[in-house]
Amino acid sequence: MPFLPDAVINDLKDLLGPKGWSTDLDVLGPHNSEARGKFTGHAELVIFPATTAEVAKAVAICAKHDITIVPQGGNTGRCGGAVASNKQVLLNLKRMNRVIEIDERDFTATVEAGAILQTIQDACAERDFLFPLSLGSEGSCQIGGNLATNAGGLNVIRYGNARDLCLGLEVVLPDGSIWNGLSKLRKDNTGYDLRDLFIGAEGTLGIITKATIKLFAQPQHIATAWIAVPSPECAIDLLALARRHSGDAISAFELLSDFAHTVAVTYLPNIKRPLATKTNWHVLIELSSSRPNDDLQTLLVDLLEKAVEIGIATDATIAQSDTQRKNLWAIREGIPEAQGFEGGSIKHDVSVPVSNVPDLLERGMAAAQALIPGIRPCPFGHVGDGNIHFNFTQPVVMEKAAFLRRWESLNSVIHDIVTDLGGSISAEHGIGQLKRDELAHYASDEKMKLLRAIKTAIDPDGRLNPGKVV
The missing domain is CATH 3.30.465.10 (Uridine Diphospho-n-acetylenolpyruvylglucosamine Reductase; domain 3)
Structure with a gap:
């Protein structure tokens, strides 16, 4: 039995034409499947407006019938923000792609x-x-x-x-x-x-x-290096040195634990280990310039020689071709996929001031180990802006389901530390459903009051994406 009234379905069908809607389960399936699998949508109607005017008219139709709407883009979100129930209309914008x-x-x-x-x-x-x-x-x-x-x-x-x-x-x-x-x-x-x-x-x-x-x-020159560093503290010192030495030509600065690096080179196809040197921490740095005569390779060599000399780096390799550059980036970008081969993963998308990243990692790994003995930390991320994807893999001797049941308790431990260090519980993935209650817990009363006042002022009837963020 459908939950959406026939009147709203028929009105939307008349507005959008045959290409603008679907109730087919095969079409709905991917739109009801959330990227991480933590949430499952139950929308029985997805609409695909082709113009702004069609979006506006569809929203007006839903408002007339007191039906709420869940907007959806590519459905790649990580926090359940684009998941709809069977009492809601899922509005996907893929036809508006110019x-x-x-x-x-x-x-x-x-x-x-x-x-x-x-x-x-x-x-x-x-x-x-x-x-x-x-x-x-x-x-x-x-x-x-x-x-x-x-x-x-x-x-x-x-x-x-x-x-x-x-x-x-x-x-x-x-x-x-x-x-x-x-x-x-x-x-x-x-x-x-x-x-x-x-x-x-x-x-x-x-x-x-x-x-x-x-x-x-468009950049005319790019220089990319993989660097072995003794510690996160050294990585932060390397970042500061690189910013000064390059005149802020850094376009990316990524930190990876050795566990994160190892799962990537172990499980991903056609990936080569960048360095023979054993290290607990790795940095991927990229410089870029749009000036035609810049010699970033020489600049990067000078930077790395200085870093090794003062002891904040122990080894490095500079990509000599686009193929080598792509190999380095494939390691970094493939970590989330590769981590899955080691079992269950509990994830955190957090940020702290850059100078506090070492404290976050040290305190967070110790607290996680105390909570779940044998847990395997898998931190990596955009340390250049303080954003760490502080992931953890299940202990070898623990069942996946049992480990994933600890998601909320481990979140609390890590988010408490993040908050104490002046950070954010969501650096770039948003709030959605996943962190809605945590936002209310960690944010100040004044912030929540303002957020709710804005929501009430613009969407007093709660028509758009209810149950998300606030």
Whole structure:
């Protein structure tokens, strides 16, 4: 028996035409499957509007029938933010996938929200521009979802996260009206920044339909190195040295534990171990420049020689070809997949001030070991911006199901430490359902009051993505 009224289903079908909706279980299946498998959707109708006008009319129809909507992009999120129930309409933006304009004088692109991130990157590269947002899921995630979750990724240290890369938005509001905030302005000091209300709101305040994003000159030179370091403390010292030595030419600075490195080179196909040197910690650094005459290879050699001389690095290799560079990045990007071969994984997407990363790792690993003896820490991440994916693999002698039942207790231990160090329990994955209660627990009363006031002011009837974030 369907939970959605026939009237709302028929109205949406009439609006969107045969390509704009589906109740087919084979079509619904992927949209109801959440990336990590922690949540399962039960939507019985998914709609695929092709224009902003169709999104607006669909939202108005749902509002008329008192039906709530769950917006969905590429469905690559990690916190259950795009999961719908059988009493909700799932609105997917994949048909709104155009790169509308690339402005070579303003260094901007205007895109529809359903455009795949890699499609945007490629379209910009063809015009000799760089759109620097880069994620492991860039081949399937959509820019609207990236903005709705304020995605981070690999290049935040140089270019900032999704919020920093957006100049303007077009948004459909909960009543079906349209706010046209598309803009190429770099400066606009006319009251509250409405754009920033919707970035990171995970579709709870409005549905992003278009965006104007910042572009940069395409790098002419890239230099990449894999470095053995004695400790996270040394990695932070290396980061500071590299920033000064390179004139802030660093585009990525990643830290990996040896366990994370080992599972990647063990289980991923066609991956070569970068160094023969045994070390507990590894750094992947990349420098880039859009200036035609920069010699980043020589600069990186000088940097590494200095780092070895003062004892904050013990060995290193510099990629001599694009193939070698891709091998280094395949290790870093393949860790989440490879970790699965060792059993259950409990994950944390956290951030602390960069200087506090060593304390987070030391305290977090000790506390996890005390809670679950034999646990295997698998930390890695964007240490250049303080974001650590503080993952843990089950003990060898423990059953996977028993380990995963400790998810909440281990989260509490790690998040307590993160909070004590002035950090965030969600660095780049958002809140969704997964961390909704934890946000309420760790955030101040004043922050929660403001968040709820904003939600009530913009979506008083709770039409958009209810049960997520707040």
